[in-house]
Amino acid sequence: MKIGIACDHAGFDYKEKTKKFLIEKGFIIEDFGCNSNESVDYPDFSHKLSKSIINNKNELGIQFCGTGNGINMTANKHQEIRSALCWNEKIAEQARLHNDANILTMPARYLNWEEIEKIIVTFINTNFEGGRHARRVKKIKCF
Secondary structure, eight states: OEEEEEEOGGGHHHHHHHHHHHHHTTOEEEEOOOOSSSOOOTHHHHHHHHHHHHTTSOSEEEEEESSSHHHHHHHTTSTTOOEEEOSSHHHHHHHHHHHOOOEEEEEGGGOOHHHHHHHHHHHHHOOOOOTHHHHHHHTTSOO
16 A cells, blocks of 8 residues: 655654664655655645546545644645544544545644554544445535
8 A cells, every 4th residue: 555644844753763664564655745844834744645536646645733723724725635634543534434535644743653653543444334424424515
């Protein structure tokens, strides 16, 4: 599976750890930046990640910023993106099961690595349930 990854300066360290963690598990990772702890504008990186999913270059995405909010809002401006701000495993599971989320967003300043690792594994290993949820997911997009 190909997974795109992005962050702002607050999420840089976790992005790097996530990249290494996923590569060790056999995933193909495309890194959209940022590339240091120097202050940057998160939309620049989230838009690139989102477009890679829309264009089927990556199946899923993972992104970080300080609170997760700004980068999550940015991704969700794209009609085909369903980015979920997740701070625990249960929310990550439900985002995939019921909302068919295709980007996992996490708040870098409010989670530790052990929590992040569990959230990522849950998100990647949970599939969309479909059924009644498919009808709802189709209604998310604005036309």
